[in-house]
Amino acid sequence: MKVHLIYPDWGHFPLVYRRYIQVMGPAIVASLTPPDVEVVFTDERLQPIDFDMDCDLAAISLMTSQANRAYEIAGIFRQKGVPVVLGGVHVSLMPEEALAHADAIVIGEAEHSWPELIRDFRNGVLRSTYFCRKPAEDIPFPRWSIFDRSVYLPMNSLQISRGCPVNCEMCSVPQTYGTEFRMADSAKILEQIGKLDDYLFLINDNLHLAKRRVRKFLDGLAATGKQWVGLAPLSVADDTAYLDLLKRTNCWAMYIDLSPWISAGLNERISPAQVAKAAMLLDRIRERQIKVIASFVFGFDHDRHDVFDRTVGFARANGIEEAEFHILTPYPRSRLYERLEAEGRIETRDFSQYATSAVVFRPANMSARELYDGYIHAWQEFYPKETHEETDKGLVVKTFACFPLDRTGLGYVAAGGWSDAVRKKKAEVTA
Ligand code: B12
Numbered sequence: 539m540k541v542h543l544i545y546p547d548w549g550h551f552p553l554v555y556r557r558y559i560q561v562m563g564p565a566i567v568a569s570l571t572p573p574d575v576e577v578v579f580t581d582e583r584l585q586p587i588d589f590d591m592d593c594d595l596a597a598i599s600l601m602t603s604q605a606n607r608a609y610e611i612a613g614i615f616r617q618k619g620v621p622v623v624l625g626g627v628h629v630s631l632m633p634e635e636a637l638a639h640a641d642a643i644v645i646g647e648a649e650h651s652w653p654e655l656i657r658d659f660r661n662g663v664l665r666s667t668y669f670c671r672k673p674a675e676d677i678p679f680p681r682w683s684i685f686d687r688s689v690y691l692p693m694n695s696l697q698i699s700r701g702c703p704v705n706c707e708m709c710s711v712p713q714t715y716g717t718e719f720r721m722a723d724s725a726k727i728l729e730q731i732g733k734l735d736d737y738l739f740l741i742n743d744n745l746h747l748a749k750r751r752v753r754k755f756l757d758g759l760a761a762t763g764k765q766w767v768g769l770a771p772l773s774v775a776d777d778t779a780y781l782d783l784l785k786r787t788n789c790w791a792m793y794i795d796l797s798p799w800i801s802a803g804l805n806e807r808i809s810p811a812q813v814a815k816a817a818m819l820l821d822r823i824r825e826r827q828i829k830v831i832a833s834f835v836f837g838f839d840h841d842r843h844d845v846f847d848r849t850v851g852f853a854r855a856n857g858i859e860e861a862e863f864h865i866l867t868p869y870p871r872s873r874l875y876e877r878l879e880a881e882g883r884i885e886t887r888d889f890s891q892y893a894t895s896a897v898v899f900r901p902a903n904m905s906a907r908e909l910y911d912g913y914i915h916a917w918q919e920f921y922p923k924e925t926h927e928e929t930d931k932g933l934v935v936k937t938f939a940c941f942p943l944d945r946t947g948l949g950y951v952a953a954g955g956w957s958d959a960v961r962k963k964k965a966e967v968t969a
């Protein structure tokens with residue numbers, strides 16, 4: 539039996555290097571597939587799909603921004619008589635919509651249901667819907683070998699927990715992974731690290747919420763010497779001892795959403811004292827040589843026309859090296875979606891636009907055009923002109939600021955080039 543596993547192209551997002559990140563969902567599905575089933579993987583972000591390749595089943599992974607393309611791909615396979623299975627975040631959020639395009643869908647985590655689905659398929663009794671009846675006890679080791687290492691960034695994701703109790707307005711995690719923080723067995727996860735690439739991307743939804751529970755893992759991580767990048771709220775810097783621990787574990791950068799602190803246009807809702815505190819916390823992080831990859835979201839109801847310049851000004855003044863700008867996007871079933879829907883403000887349900895680089899709702903204090911132009915202006919103002927490229931899909935920013943290597947000579951290069959450049963640079967540095 540042969541499964542063609544597909545990661546569809548995703549909508550446009552200016553930071554082009556993100557396409558070269560190996561994604562964990564498909565790698566886990568591949569690892570859950572019985573060894574006697576052949577798996578062929580196509581990452582449509584970087585290569586075209588061979589629809590004529592012989593296969594028994596097409597299995598497609600999708601986030602919301604990939605939904606339209608995933609349904610198109612599903613249609614082509616089904617026309618050719620190949621049954622299609624859909625899974626991933628968007629399927630868990632919109633199962634009825636997804637089912638209209640597939641022979642079967644997998645809702646939620648696939649650890650138990652994918653092996654069951656394969657069994658049923660082989661026995662000719664495929665059902666239309668597979669639920670996650672119980673969350674995974676362990677996070678299996680992803681089959682990273684589905685990615686051609688010469689093409690991707692030398693970085694693997696590592697997930698040590700699932701679920702988040704915070705339930706932020708924009709987020710899909712509580713709806714897909716639940717609201718309970720579920721920590722994997724540290725020893726088992728640490729065992730995997732030796733098999734991973736040079737750099738790690740710790741993708742835990744909110745690792746820093748449960749500091750005591752992750753301590754054992756972090757101590758073990760420090761001993762491996764691998765460098766890692768993670769996600770955290772800025773409040774992580776309230777605790778300097780914890781920051782010191784992160785430094786000892788070789789954390790080279792943190793993705794931090796700074797919108798709650800400053801992007802509200804520094805207006806009446808955000809006091810100057812809070813902005814000053816944000817600057818102080820950022821300093822604390824940088825003092826430990828941890829870079830901040832700052833994420834800013836535009837389009838909140840409290841944002842006004844000056845939010846774009848003020849945000850870039852804040853990022854500059856605080857020595858942010860890599861910033862990502864997003865347009866507020868109401869992902870299905872998030873609290874934000876429900877609120878904007880109730881207010882009749884969602885303008886399009888074309889999910890290919892849901893990649894945070896398009897305006898899909900009616901903003902409160904500016905027009906959709908002004909929001910979009912302000913967002914582009916922020917990218918253009920923050921990053922040097924020589925990194926910009928106008929493409930038919932929109933602005934592309936050719937930067938590589940997040941990597942823990944000297945950037946000199948790391949120009950933008952087409953597929954494959956990124957990865958080679960990083961490896962070459964690393965060899966130079968370690969020589
Ligand atoms: C790492 C990460 C990234 C990385 C890598 C992308 C990736 N998809 O892995 C990067 C930085 C590139 C990224 C980019 C973006 N991301 Co992101 N990202 C994540 C994060 C933190 C982890 C993803 C992950 O690897 N999870 C672990 C794997 C194992 O989980 P999984 O993919 O859900 O897979 C499980 C099941 O879904 C299922 N499954 C998955 N695929 C398939 C396929 C089949 C056939 C089957 C049967 C089952 C199945 O089985 C898996 C095991 O149980 C998630 C949050 C989260 N907790 O998931 C956000 C998340 C996926 N990202 C999100 C968003 C919005 C984005 C961006 C659009 C934002 C932006 N503009 O930057 C971009 C995408 C760019 C674009 N142009 O569209 C949202 C998606 C919301 C939605 N409804 O689609 C999430 C959920 C975060 C959130 N706060 O809501 N992201």
Ligand code: SF4
Pocket residue numbers: 702703704705706709710711712743744
């Ligand atoms: S944004 Fe982060 S903290 Fe908020 S609900 Fe999502 S995972 Fe949890």
